[in-house]
Amino acid sequence: IKIIKNMNKYKSYAKINLGLEVLGKRTDGFHEISTIISKINLYDEITLLSSDINSVHQVGINQENNIVFRILNFMTDKYKTKNKLSIKVLKNIPYSSGMGGGSSNAATTIEAVNQIFKLNLDSKEKFDIALKFGSDIPFFLSNSSANISGRGDIIKFIKNPSIKHIVIFHFKHEIYEKTKQIFNNNLKFTDGMKQKELLEKINSNEIIKGPLFNGLENSALGLFKNLKEMKYKLESLGIKDLSMSGAGPTYYSIQNSEENSNKVKSLVDSSGLDILAIKAQLL
DSSP, rough: EEEEETTTEEEEEEEEEEEEEEEEOTTSSSSEEEEEEEEEEEEEEEEEEEESSSSEEOOTSSSEEEEEEEEHHHHHHHTTTEEEEEEEEEEOOOOTTSHHHHHHHHHHHHHHHHTTTTTTOOHHHHHHHHHHHOOGGGGGGGGSSEEETTTEEEEEEOOOOOEEEEEEEOOOOOOOOOHHHHHHHOOOOSSSSSHHHHHHHHHTTTTTOSSSBBBTTTHHHHHHHTHHHHHHHHHTTTOOEEOTTSSSOOOOESSSSSHHHHHHHHHHHTTTTTTTEEEEOOO
């Protein structure tokens, strides 16, 4: 941690899904999935200060609805900490984008509270807290790429894929309970073979190229207003290898050089489309 006087600052990294398969619906209401996830160098900044009461400040989200606030209260109650914390979340990862911003913030909060109050929690204790609040939070407690299965709670760490550069495309949207709706709207299940083949390529150090199959894409294209049109417009600019991350609506394109990333970003920036293009690299 970088400590400045009484201040602790953390980087909370985004992720992308390198493909995703929905294998079926479980008896507990969740879905059985298989996906490969990598962290990228796009991050939110989380600053923590000692305080008399717990508080979280984040533009665009009500404190009571903020997962960071709920985790903070849970941990300070559970471990009976003497002090409370005031947390400021500065967002760079677009909201509800399929890049795991909220889950990453949640995991960073668990790690930060553990370190600041010297709780000395082991990996399992942190994992268990994470799982209480969301299926994909435990992944963000690690520094590696991973093959994720189960409801998102079975994590097998893997080597980083041979991907150097990506360009991310995000457009503003609003869907209430987005992830839940996208999963429930999905009617097609697959057998996990696509992710298995991708994992074999990663293990063999093969260069990974898009587009990568995402079993939630058709559902997202049906639910997100204008997403089909946005994808078509990106493709008409010559960006053909679009892969969707998570439950969308963010797409990304794998590039083989920074020069190509710059070209693609410039193309979108000058197109007049209401799409945010972000250059990124795998961590």
